[in-house]
Amino acid sequence: MPPSDADPGPQEGQGLAVAAETLYLVNLLLVPGVAFVILLVLYLRHRGSAPALARSHLQQTLAASLWAGLLLILVNGLILWLGGYDQAATWMVLLLYFVSCHAALVLLGVVGLARAMAGKPYRYPLIGPRLPAGN
């Protein structure tokens, strides 16, 4: 649909959608764990009752946060375990992987936040569940 000149105003559930995306980013950047728990509580409280836009962003951010945990904690743990703590190559691979993966996850969150602020749904590429048809 082409963009229109009229400002449609906030969409239903937009506040919750923005909150979900913000919590996803806060979990990655500022207070990991704490922000995830708040996001989980929001998801559990609103998954059945929230408007479609908010529900979609809550689902996406929760799934992306779980993947982030897997990619950042488990994979790094695996690199360290397999490579050995005292090896230069281990730390090179680990740091390169962590910085690139973490930055990519943050950038996806930025796009998600911008979409939520515009009242639009967003699917995290590869790690987010499929959006319902029509989105």
Next chain:
Amino acid sequence: MQYQSQAVAKPYFIAAIVLFVGQILFGLILGLQYVVGDFLFPEIPFNVARMVHTNLLIVWLLFGFMGAAYYMIPEESETELHSPKLALLLFWVFLAAGVLTIVGYLAVPYATLAKITGNELLPTMGREFLEQPTITKIGIVIVALGFLYNVGMTVLKGRKTTVSVVLMIGLVGLAVFFLFSFYNPENLVKDKFYWWWVVHLWVEGVWELIMASILAFVLIKITGVDREVVDKWLYVIIALALITGIIGTGHHYYYIGTPTYWLWWGSIFSALEPIPFFMMTVFAFNMVNKRRRNHPNKAATLWALGTAVMAFLGAGVWGFLHTLAPVNFYTHGSQITAAHGHMAFYGAYVMIVLTMISYAMPLMRGRAAANSNKSQVVEMWSFWLMTVSMVFITLFLTGAGILQVWLQRYSENPQPFMVVQEKIALFYWMREVAGVIFLIGLLLYIASFFVGRNEPEAVAK
């Protein structure tokens, strides 16, 4: 193009692109000298190639900023430029000074250049990035004053907008902080302390204002989002850039003889420096998502989003990587710094100038809004080639840097510098390959100005 005088930006942009090619060619020479030490020696020694590479970068970015200002200010002020003739005169003065300086670097030994340009009368030469002869520095000040007078008078007689005021603050700051390049104390600590007032307060201070204002201008034009919305974002971004960036200068004051409180001030404030870049990324994506019209210049939109993302990665993430004092104790001046420098300069400043050129050039060449689809496809290919190869350059240099720090500084038996350099040579080779791809991208970028010239203009879908 709304005002005839905006056309003075065109020679500035052309000169910027030509010098950009020179910068990349010297980058490739340098990259090869890392692994083939005597390549082009003694004709172009490593120190000279490095000086030309970095100085060309600074000069072409300044051409780009001035071109951007000459294009933006009349449109923002809703009036013709105060003096297009002065703008063209200063263009030739700046170009002559820049070219003569580069020729001087290449033609005679640096010490001889210092002697024949009278450096002993007011010694300012011999410092990284500020290697220009004193007479060139004086020329830069004269050009900057004339430029600021020209755009300043235009702003004063016309409409004042947030975009133009932020741009002017950035440009005035650029000129003011350059004056510290004339202060060259005997005390090495003091010398470094004030040297950063030019280097850091440019790239992590006032240049961010220039970048933010250019980005805001282009986004207003291509998205049609209300200026009031853009203004609010701009206020927050520049406030954060200055709050974090000014005291963040402290991350250059670790272990150089300055008081130890800089370890704390530098760490805390520079850890916050990614925030304005993060905000710029949210801002750019937010504006594009809220756009009120589909602009036919897809390439300019791509550059605008790309500059926000790459600036966040290069300046924000890769800057944070080694900015805390305990980390910097080990990483200082390693290839990690080079990785950060490459991506940050490309993301924040190269790409913002190319964003502006991408938006303005079609209009200055007689198009109503955008180039043909064919031309834009080539331009977008150049975007991806240059951007992806810069990501790889950064990753290879980061890998090299981590190994360098480990082998040379962190392990129980630290190895000598040159021994370690040989051990990380593979990364330098891979960086060189990525550099060649970057050059191909740049050549495609230039080709995009000539491809599809006779085809109809792209239309918004």
